[in-house]
Amino acid sequence: MGAWLRNAKPYLLLLAVQFGSAVMFIFAMDAINKGMSHYVFIVYRNAIAAVTLAPFAFFLERKVRPKMTPRVFSEIMALAFFELEHMKIKEVACQAKLIGTAITFGGTLLMALYKGPVVSVVRSSINHATQPQNVDDPTGNRWIIGTCFLLIGCAGFSSFYILQAITLRKYPAEMSLATWVCFIGALQSFVVAFFAERHHSHAWSLGWDTRLFAPAYAGIVTSGVQYYIQGKVIKTMGPVIVTAFNPLRMIIVTALACIILSEQLFLGSIIGAIVVVSGLYLVVWGKSKEYKARNEMPPSPTKENSLQHQQQLPVTAPRNEISDNKTQLVFHAEEQCYNCGPN
Template sequence: MEDQISGNKFNKWLRQLKPYLAMVSLQFGYSGMYVITMVSFKHGMSHWVLSTYRHVVALILIAPFALVLERKIRPKLTLPIFLRMVALAFLEPVLDQNLYNMGMKATSTTFASATINVLPAITFVMALIFRLETVNMRKLHSIAKVIGTAITVSGAMVMTLYKGPAFEIVKGHGVSHHGGAASSEPSDQHWVLGTLMLIASCCGWAGFFILQNFTLKLYPAELSLTAWICLLGIVEGGISTLIFERDMSVWTLGWDSRLLACVYSGVVCSAMAYYVQGVVTRERGPVFVTSFSPLIMIITAALGSLVLAEKVHLGSIIGAILIVFGLYSVVWGKCKDQIKTTDTEKVEGHELPIKDSSIILSGSDNIFDRIEVKVPGETLKGAGKNYVPPGARS
């Protein structure tokens, strides 16, 4: 008996831990994608073509699973749901990805990585507007979410904009992360236009999470939704590529970093990411999903120090500490929201079966008036005090 109780507790703890492990793993995947795509751009890869090809790979991977695993639970595809899918395919595969890459080319990789970390704040504001998040400044967990979001964004900015003394954790001849980023900056930079592109990219990505949350309520099939987003992303991305890239040679791929970028980003950052983010978004909300995005900077800096023997600056350490603290505050506040929501659902959904009858609580101040007795063929409201079963009536 004790072993069974311990096993149930472990399974419950593992289920609660899954969203955190999933989101942290995705940040490692995104960190690898940024490195690989930058290498592919240096080899002449078009960001329009990359965005299209990555969703071709994602569709090939995810479509068989969607067709087989969700054939019995897939809801009927209606016109409003389809239009939401079209919007989702435009917001992330087309708008977000291409604007981010164009903004990064117009400014610098360092500036782009700093700007993208305002995503949690933008998502939080959008979630408040669309009432996916609630803030009660008299509740500690609501204050924690607001302050945690602000601290997370501040830590990301400190990590990027302030260097300070350098520390070489692994001795070697690696190139400084900031210096390497600076040297790769284009000579003719359009900072204002690039900044606007990066901010618009963040808004598009945040809007994707918000709309995905609403769509999953009408179409609760994550694999099928991911497949539709990839398919429509191919169509919309292909049209955009034909408009902006007149040279057909840009579609040609070789056995090099360009092919690797398409396969890696398609498998990890489109197929897996869309599905995992959809599952976690439906369970914990869009703010929870985006609050992990600043971890990308920490992971990238850590990998650069350990693998490439790059120097770690004091600003990176301070920023990392702030990000972790802010992230913990947001996650703690979301956990309290989750517990409160679960308790409310248990109270509202409470039912007491009585053989052929059932008693349901309704919304009234009087406890007896709140009891509603349902029997075959009739419903007696306010019968909690004077209810007589059908068999005992004269």
């Protein structure tokens, strides 16, 4: 049981991260519907995360935190792409990861682009029969634009995971890195929000409802804890497995929106969810096989031979012989001086 829990710990943490992010979307949707600006929401979210993580990062990682160099600082603010996954196409584990990733991506597009008939799962107090059901109306077509923005966001998050993996190699302090990311994100989003809401000063006001709870929850849980957990998992398993779990967020959001917000559930969402879970299973299976094979891999014979060869080389023998000869010469000279001295 202990070994199983230890092996399943990264996957359980990623599942918890996706569930926490899905809950954040529900709170954020309610806060925005109450008039909160989404620009201001991002500013408060990053600022709260930075303030919350900073004390823990300062005290808990002060002995392991390396120096913040200009190069590492620039990598936090920029994007970089390097080879982080070793792809061996002939291996079954690698083939499973590639096929699973393609299936997961297809399921995500299916959930976003295909609706189909409405499936009545939870009885809602809202009468949807009085609402327009035509998906082709101008208002309904906005979900296509939203899908395009979601795809751009997925590409941005994938780049962020790759950059996070690269930065953790040179700056192996997950909590401190998460603090820096949230702090810089707060500064960048503040500049955008300042110009976007410069004529609406009331957009920065908060209330004792989800307009306060949503950014606080998003900052502490989604930005703070999530970045830290993702950094821990990325250091051990790489960024691919973290990215593969992201489509689960859409499934959880759909389920919560159907239950809590009484939104309609379409057949396309159910089919897409099944496809996403199937693809994710292939990715997790391939990654677990690859991780297990890497841990069970014996040391390389070339490395063992080189180590044995280095141990067998007479590196110190000549020095010992020279020092012994010098010692014998000194003793011999002293003995001659003693014999030649006055009797």
